[in-house]
Amino acid sequence: MLFSKLFIPTMKEVPKEAEVISHKLMLRAGYIRRLASGIYTWLPIGLKSLKKVEQIIREEMNKKGAQEILMPVVQPKELWVESKRWERYGKELLRFIDRNDRELCLAPTHEEVVTDLVRREVRSYKEFPLNLYQIQTKFRDEIRPRFGVMRGREFSMKDAYSFDVDEPSAETSYMDMYDAYNNIFRRCGLRFRAVEADTGQIGGSFSHEFMVLADTGEDIIISCDTCGYAANLEKAEAGFVDIKKSTKKGNYRRVKTPRQKRVEEVASFLNVTHDKLLKTMIYRTDKNIIGVLVKGDREINETKLSNLLALDNLEFADAYTIEEVTGGPLGFSGPIGLKIPLYADRDVEYMEDFVIGGNEEDVHVVDVNIGDFEVEGFFDLKVVKDGDLCPKCKGTLKSTRGIEVGHIFKLGLKYSEAMNATFLDREGKERHMVMGCYGIGVGRTVASAIEQGYDENGIALPLSIAPFEVNVLPVNSSHAESMELADSIYKSLKDRRVDVVLDDRNERPGVKFKDCDLIGIPIRVTIGERNLKDGYVELKFRNEKDSQRIKKEDVIGRVMDYVEEHKSM
Ligand code: ATP
Ligand code: MG
Secondary structure (H helix, E strand, C coil): CEHHHCCCCCCCCCCCCCCCHHHHHHHHCCCEEEEECCEEEECHHHHHHHHHHHHHHHHHHHHCCCEECCCCCEEEHHHHHHCCHHHHCHHHCEEEECCCCCEEEECCCCHHHHHHHHHHHCCEHHHCCEEEEEEEEEECCCCCCECHHHECCEEEEEEEEEEECCHHHHHHHHHHHHHHHHHHHHHCCCCEEEEECCCHHHCCCCEEEEEEECCCCCEEEEEECCCCCEEECCCCCCECCCCCCCCCCCCCEEEECCCCCCHHHHHHHHCCCHHHEEEEEEEEECCCEEEEEEECCCCECHHHHHHHHCCCCEEECCHHHHHHHHCCCCCCCCCCCCCCCEEEEHHHHHCCCEEEECCCCCEEEEEECHHHCCCCEEECCECCCCCCECCCCCCEEEEEEEEEEEEEEEEECHHHHHCCCEEECCCCCEEECEEEEEEEEHHHHHHHHHHHCEECCEECCCCCCCCCCEEEEECCCCCHHHHHHHHHHHHHHHHCCCCEEECCCCCCHHHHHHHHHHHCCCEEEEECHHHHHCCEEEEEECCCCCCEEEEHHHHHHHHHHHHHHHCCC
8 A cells, every 4th residue: 555545634723522532542643523413424444443343343243153143233123113112212213214104213222133143044053053143233212422432423333243042052142242342452462361250140150241451431340359259340349348237226316407408418417437337229120119227438230239239220319209208308317217119238137336317307206226227137238439359258358440332232032032943952942042242333342442552642552453453664755766666665574464554655754754653653774875885774663752763674574573473363
């Protein structure tokens, strides 16, 4: 490829909406351009990176025996009604009507279509296990598209779906994908971590998110400083030490706390620390009204609560309901005397002489102990934070930020039951297929790699996914001898299947160097008149500060060594 022929519209001033570094650099370096909110065009060099990530994904998926297909983006309503997601998906699902008044949607994911395909075409146990994948455009009408292609509305995803005859083989399929994902992200040169994620009511540990470690990440990863435990914030459990529980009871007194509702207000009014307060939160669920108790300085993890009680729906009760079940207004609820089921976080079990709401306007109760009221039980219900105990060992949990680039999930029978996807087993009995689904954000992977690979001069992607591997850069393109050598190096590298660009432009050297670094080409071979006179050229790696002067005969060997070492298979 000749640089002079390339369409690389670089940009000096990036728009203000570009908040994160990857978004800024992808615009500046001419990787992408915005068309509308969350909708982007991939320009030639951005697309080259994207295709390299796709290629790595394909190779690793194929190695595991997965087969590539391509499913439609436009899908009929009927399939989504079958899975009940037509009503449940919410506004991220973009729906529209065709000229015959048929209702359709743009696919945010493809479980419905793939399940429909397999239930029609696969009948016998002999045809399993089956893993079908595609690399396809998704559309999700995200409430807050941002960070460029990191959270777009239209984006490219690799999605795979596995079908198995039973649980054990579904688990093997899952582990295969776990393995493939580790290989994929390793080959993309990312610093990443697989963390446990919530599986909802399916339970078990068959959901992992692959997180690229980056401070700008929207996700919080909780990990142990001692053992290998890592989970996302939603899933993260806390460990507990058994200390002596208080046996006190009956010492409590009611006190006046005029207009003091929030934890901070009550704590400062009564001159106690936040953890001396007990919060009583009243929830309305799909089944009943419940109260949840948590220490004043902690928050309730609603995912854990929903899983514990197998809830489909959970929301804070309104002021009217609170008044009705507690007798007091919002902000003054407490467990003593309540007739609804109460669920307490495990921390509460070890509290002593604490403060609760008095179920009456402007009243709290002090010197309360757990013997003073009844609960259904003590459970792990809090949102974990830095410094909490690890649930698996005696270590301490810490939180870091990450970007979710991939997600693997055991679906079980969710879709095969809803859509009646069955097969005949060895005995000729009809059974539901056991499914799994596995996604990778392809564009998001490129963007996250840039979050990890950049410096003040621009993008510094790993060689395996950089738009070009080598830039051959003659300092003076009108110097015949330089151009001749540049051309021969360029051709030799091309013959060796190296992805090389020749900067043949009649530009000032400064401009050429700047562009090379901005775009993020890992290897630069610079041919200058003076060096050339002595038979030398300059070799510079994007991730090293200094360049090296090497004999022109050695350049191909040196470049090939580096490429081979960094291409990672
Ligand atoms: P998020 O929590 O970030 O919204 P998700 O849980 O909705 O992600 P999945 O449905 O599991 O994501 O999709 C699989 C993968 O697709 C994600 O791991 C992510 O890499 C990518 N992805 C999801 N939403 C977007 C988006 N709006 N833009 C770009 N990539 C996305
Ligand atoms: Mg999402």
